[in-house]
Amino acid sequence: MENEFYMIAGKGLSFFGKITASISHELKNALAVINEKAGLLEDFAVMANKGTPLDLQRMESLAGEIIKHIGRANDIIRTLNVFAHSAEEPLKTADLTEILALVIRLCSRFADMKSITIAPKIPTDPMTIQTHPFFAEHLICQCLTVAMDWVGMGKNIEIGMENTPDDVRIHIFPLYIAKQSDNGSFPDKETQMLANAIRARVEQNEASNTLSLIFPRSIPSPGCNPGT
Numbered sequence: 001m002e003n004e005f006y007m008i009a010g011k012g013l014s015f016f017g018k019i020t021a022s023i024s025h026e027l028k029n030a031l032a033v034i035n036e037k038a039g040l041l042e043d044f045a046v047m048a049n050k051g052t053p054l055d056l057q058r059m060e061s062l063a064g065e066i067i068k069h070i071g072r073a074n075d076i077i078r079t080l081n082v083f084a085h086s087a088e089e090p091l092k093t094a095d096l097t098e099i100l101a102l103v104i105r106l107c108s109r110f111a112d113m114k115s116i117t118i119a120p121k122i123p124t125d126p127m128t129i130q131t132h133p134f135f136a137e138h139l140i141c142q143c144l145t146v147a148m149d150w151v152g153m154g155k156n157i158e159i160g161m162e163n164t165p166d167d168v169r170i171h172i173f174p175l176y177i178a179k180q181s182d183n184g185s186f187p188d189k190e191t192q193m194l195a196n197a198i199r200a201r202v203e204q205n206e207a208s209n210t211l212s213l214i215f216p217r218s219i220p221s222p223g224c225n226p227g228t
Helices: 002-049 056-086 096-113 133-151 189-197
Strands: 092-095 117-121 128-131 156-163 167-173 201-205 210-216
Touching (some): 002 096, 002 189, 092 096, 096 117, 096 133, 096 167, 128 133, 128 210, 133 189, 189 201
Antiparallel strands (some): 092 128
C-alpha cells in the first residue's frame, strides 16, 4: 500500500507540473498580446510628439483590447490559484460540480490542440461529496484525456452529471470505447490506484459509448488516506 501511495504521489506531481505548464503557457500568450498592444500605444505617443494627429478611435480600441486581455490573465491566474490550493487540501466535503468545471477549464487548452469541443452540462445545484479534491481533479483529468484520445481530432465530447442516493456520477460521451485487444484495458493500473485512493470507480459502457466516473457520497473510515 505504501508503494501505491508513492506512485500516486509521483504521478500527482507530474500531473501538477503538466497543468501548471499549460496554464503558464496561456498566461504567457495573454501577456504577449498585452505587450503588443501597449507597444502600439507607445508608437502612437511617439507619433503624436512628432505632430501626427492622434487616432482616438484606434487608441480607444487598443485600450479596450488591453483591458480584455488583462481580464483574461486574471482569470488564468485565478484558475491556477484554485488548482494550486486544491493540492494542499485534505479529505473534505466538496462540490463535485465545481471540481468538474475546474478540470474542464484546466483541460481546455489540450482540447483546443486537438480541435475537440467539450460541451459540459453541469447542474446549477451543488453535488457534494467527501473526497480529496486534488485526487478527484487528477482522476477526472486522466479520464478526460483518455476520452479525447479515443474520440480523435475535431470531434465533440459531452459531459453530464447524475445525482443518485449513494453516489454522484460524471458521464463522458459519446466515445469509441477502446477494446483491450486494440489499446489495452482502461482504467489502467495507475488510474485504478488513483480511483481506489478516493473510493471512486471508472466504468465503460460500450453500448452507449460512455465513460463514467462514480464518486461515493463519503469515504469510509478506515481507508480515507491512501497511505494507510
